[in-house]
Amino acid sequence: MSNGERGGISRFIRESAVWRSLFRQPYPTTSRTRALAVMNNVFLHLHPVRVKRHAVRYTYTFCLGGISFFLFLALTLTGLYLMFFYVPSISRAYQDIQVIEASVAFGSFVRNMHRWAAHLMVLTVFLHMIRVFYHGAYKPPREFNWVVGVVLLFCTLWLSFTGYLLPWDQIAFWAITVGTQMAVYAPLVGAETSFFLLGGIQVGQDTLLRFYVMHVIAFPLITAIFLVVHFWRIRKDGGISGPV
Amino acid sequence: MTQHASYGPVHGPPEGEISRRGFMRRMLGVGTGLLSLQFIGGTIAFLWPNVTEGLGAQITLGTAETINTAAPQWAEGLPYVYNQANLFFVNVPAGQARVEGEGLVTTPIPDPGDEVVALWRKCPHLGCQVPQLCEASQWFECLCHGSKYTILGQHRDGPAPRGLDSFPVSVVDGEYVIDTREVVSGPPAGTTGFDERTTDSIDHCTG
Amino acid sequence: MTIEKRPNATADKNVPTQAPARAPLTTPGTGPKLPGPPGVPGTERFRLLAYVKQESMVRVDKRPDETLLTWPHLLRAEFVMAMLISGLLVVTSVFIRAPLEEMANSAITPHVAKAPWYFLGLQEILSYFNATVAGVLVPAFYLGGLAMIPFIDRSPYKAARDRKLMWVFFMCLMLGGLLVTLIGSFFRGPAWAWTWPWIDGLFFTL
Ligand code: HEM
Numbered sequence A: 001m002s003n004g005e006r007g008g009i010s011r012f013i014r015e016s017a018v019w020r021s022l023f024r025q026p027y028p029t030t031s032r033t034r035a036l037a038v039m040n041n042v043f044l045h046l047h048p049v050r051v052k053r054h055a056v057r058y059t060y061t062f063c064l065g066g067i068s069f070f071l072f073l074a075l076t077l078t079g080l081y082l083m084f085f086y087v088p089s090i091s092r093a094y095q096d097i098q099v100i101e102a103s104v105a106f107g108s109f110v111r112n113m114h115r116w117a118a119h120l121m122v123l124t125v126f127l128h129m130i131r132v133f134y135h136g137a138y139k140p141p142r143e144f145n146w147v148v149g150v151v152l153l154f155c156t157l158w159l160s161f162t163g164y165l166l167p168w169d170q171i172a173f174w175a176i177t178v179g180t181q182m183a184v185y186a187p188l189v190g191a192e193t194s195f196f197l198l199g200g201i202q203v204g205q206d207t208l209l210r211f212y213v214m215h216v217i218a219f220p221l222i223t224a225i226f227l228v229v230h231f232w233r234i235r236k237d238g239g240i241s242g243p244v
Numbered sequence B: 001m002t003q004h005a006s007y008g009p010v011h012g013p014p015e016g017e018i019s020r021r022g023f024m025r026r027m028l029g030v031g032t033g034l035l036s037l038q039f040i041g042g043t044i045a046f047l048w049p050n051v052t053e054g055l056g057a058q059i060t061l062g063t064a065e066t067i068n069t070a071a072p073q074w075a076e077g078l079p080y081v082y083n084q085a086n087l088f089f090v091n092v093p094a095g096q097a098r099v100e101g102e103g104l105v106t107t108p109i110p111d112p113g114d115e116v117v118a119l120w121r122k123c124p125h126l127g128c129q130v131p132q133l134c135e136a137s138q139w140f141e142c143l144c145h146g147s148k149y150t151i152l153g154q155h156r157d158g159p160a161p162r163g164l165d166s167f168p169v170s171v172v173d174g175e176y177v178i179d180t181r182e183v184v185s186g187p188p189a190g191t192t193g194f195d196e197r198t199t200d201s202i203d204h205c206t207g
Numbered sequence C: 001m002t003i004e005k006r007p008n009a010t011a012d013k014n015v016p017t018q019a020p021a022r023a024p025l026t027t028p029g030t031g032p033k034l035p036g037p038p039g040v041p042g043t044e045r046f047r048l049l050a051y052v053k054q055e056s057m058v059r060v061d062k063r064p065d066e067t068l069l070t071w072p073h074l075l076r077a078e079f080v081m082a083m084l085i086s087g088l089l090v091v092t093s094v095f096i097r098a099p100l101e102e103m104a105n106s107a108i109t110p111h112v113a114k115a116p117w118y119f120l121g122l123q124e125i126l127s128y129f130n131a132t133v134a135g136v137l138v139p140a141f142y143l144g145g146l147a148m149i150p151f152i153d154r155s156p157y158k159a160a161r162d163r164k165l166m167w168v169f170f171m172c173l174m175l176g177g178l179l180v181t182l183i184g185s186f187f188r189g190p191a192w193a194w195t196w197p198w199i200d201g202l203f204f205t206l
């Protein structure tokens, strides 16, 4: 990467104090600098410096956990975009979606991506769980991480479910009506649970607002917290499990 | 008890008398626990829905005359659909005549007095909107999963656990007033009334 | 937990890292019998380099060929996957439109009222059983059962033949769930009546 005498401007940039305050070392090419790069970067140090050889094989994890996480990030980003054009009000929500579809630049694209990524994430999380089971990776010392995983599965489903109502169209309305009515059958507090979730006795404005808040802030936050625990546990439990 | 190699030995609290320090620590734990419970309770209380309009209020429908003007077939037993509160307002004697005449009513009954019921259109199965009376069977037939109810809301068929829920109606100065603040659970499955026909004996709108 | 002291873990930068084949021992009874720097018995110095739980990645005695550097190997794998998934998402989102039906209307129940697909299994079960069982006990048992797996299966063995019971249990949850979800998604139509997708058409929206 050295350009000796040439490259006035790029050299100037790379020798400037600003650049060097950002990148403390040259592009890592040796084992030592590569290790440092992973260790010193807050994002990369999610990973250990070295990983087991089989953990890198696609056919060990099929990257399913990683894909789920990537989809979570993609959903956060596309969701953020959609939020700029969406108001959670029963008199506006549906029109807002129509506007996003019809007149916002790339609006339809972003909405499609948010929707398909959400469905895909439910799928990959299930598959990830099956892969973990297959490898017996829930066994000690990873029991707790498996339980964290089940919480994440629930969060994923709940995020998806709350998001389903937001377009305020017929599919959304009736799917949520049918879905929340299931809660009414819970023993003792069923009717109260449904009342609490819906913010009333029928799906309406209060429901839309509640679902919106759960969808855009409460559950993304809860999920992110559990993800942090999940990843932390993977490292503390000795990295990825071994082959069966 | 077996112990897995990954874990160290279990450390319990020291046995015997509770020390002063131990006591304080426990009290601190109990206090924090109580505070958390309070916090959770307070959160639920804060988030508890605050219903002020629509269903959940007292609704005045008007006199029998008003209803007859709005829905002439009410006197012939066809339930009056009151959309704002999502309910069927059933004229019971006319309804009985309609069921017995299989849809034909020779003498309409325009004023049933207090012989009326206000059925909530939300299917007690999974909450679908129950459509207007099916012509073939003179029953309410839910499109979602095929639950069927008589004109009085008694459950006849399908997966619903009970009959249609209803709201109390009172007559104040000749006007019907429906109190939607309280839902009256529908009659348990198997309750019968004047309509004793069975599912197989008649045609239906849904399967 | 163990504190492992090994020849190269004890090495100071100024001292050759190669431990001799047979290292001299300290006087018996005065401390752990550990190899010291070559040729200077009794002068060994120790540093605590790692405090390692048993199954940790960075075991001091790891054999070098068990692991790879995260940079570039793992990061490359992750990058490739991220690109593939992004590509897939972009292509899907360009060509397949997310559904949007009529505006919500509480007065019109559509002929087919289905929950999102991942709940259709549950909805299917609801049409068989009493609602408390199907709507509440089944999902509670499902998630609870999943969470309990590590505490039910306490054997240390991971091969399928050594945990047949767990496999049966897990497969019942997964395949059973898949079956009812498929039925609910594709074989149920108006009024939740049985339909054949190739005859009556699909009643399914994503
Ligand atoms: C939001 C959903 C989830 C995300 C983003 C996620 C992410 C990950 C990632 C990135 C890994 C590293 C290995 C791999 O890629 O397979 C992992 C491992 C693991 N996950 Fe998840 N996960 C999620 C849900 C779950 C669920 C539902 C379970 C189980 C019920 C689970 C249990 C585990 C366990 C036990 C490991 C360690 C596996 C091993 O050591 O082989 N996770 N997770």
Ligand code: FES
Pocket (backbone or CB within 6 Å): B123, B124, B125, B126, B127, B128, B142, B143, B144, B145, B146, B147, B158, B159, B160
């Ligand atoms: S909601 Fe009416 S039968 Fe299921």
